[in-house]
Amino acid sequence: MKLTDQQLELAAKQVTKAMGNAPFSEEEQTFSPEFEKKVARMLKKQRHGTSLRAFARSAAAIVLALVMLGGSFLLLNTEARAFTLSWYRKVIGNRYSYTFTGDHEGEPLPQFEITALPEGYVLYQDSESDQTRLLRYRKPVEGKSTIIPLSLEYSWMQDGFATMLLEDNLHTLTCTQVTVNGCPADLYRSVSNRNSIRNHYLLWMDEESGIFFYLSTRLSAEETIAIAESIHPLK
């Protein structure tokens, strides 16, 4: 017998339907960091086309290590991602990964300033390298030799990664989604199990300007967000 194309189409569609409903495992799988980078490049490429120059740029990686002391991490073992046009976040095990796409090579980084810096904080470092600006402040504690740090870092949302590694046996960590002047933001609250020091790490992406901000404080969540919302371009 000779099968017609019509018969074959009908049979093929029945098979794909059966395959599509087959109980293949959909259990969440963990991919290697190399794979994640490779796919981020692929996603970037399909956003921005095929130029080799752009591909080379994607090799550049921004790594922000908040706490990198190793050990097991129990915070999250599911993957949660947020997609926007120019970034996405992934949470796998002990790794928070922010992947960006953007093309600002050669563009000067805009200057921003905190316009509502809490009382007592003094700027002691203002540096810029690799299109990232770092502002460090500190507040002396009266009668003690310790200081309370506060830092702001920002950079272009450039093709690549910013990864945070967080450890568990010294810190308890929670993450909340908030907004900063309408921009999506992640507020991480880290509490040291050893000395009860509480840090807030606020990360947000201003898609309009293409800037990724990272603010670290030892203040409350409300105060941290208020500082973030007071950050404006330097006039």
Place this chain on the structure above:
Amino acid sequence: MLVYLQALSSEQERATFEALYLRYRSLMLSVARRFLPEPQDAEDAVHQAFLSILKNFNKISAIDCPETRAFVVIIVERKALDILRSRQKTVPLEEMERGVEIPLPGDSGLADALAKLPARYRQVLLLRFAYGYTTRELAKEFGMNQGSVQKLIWRAKEALEKLYEEGGAET
């Protein structure tokens, strides 16, 4: 691995591709691992499968539907078997060609016979007749020239006809 991708033409396509990636990547890795015990190999298969999907993105009409789920399984199965073939030259042909286990559609006829074909034959017929791959597209997917693809389709049809006539679908 440096790859060259065609750009998707619209924001909607880009968003769809990203959603597709998130929806199916674990499933695809799970399928690839059935054939490839080395994690690196399995990830390579998934990566190559996504590249292939990107190149044939017009075959996808919706993300969350059986047709798309089957499509990504077919593509990653293909890539995984290609890698297996290149890694283990001594692996028995029948084992390599078994592919993923597919539930029979249950028509006790042509569809069941098609589901039972060796993986390579099943793949080429499904891509051709369920997803409308042209000979040229199949040639790229299977890494062969168009003449060889036509021969492959012919052999696959012949095997299907034989299986169907022998009542192989009813076993």
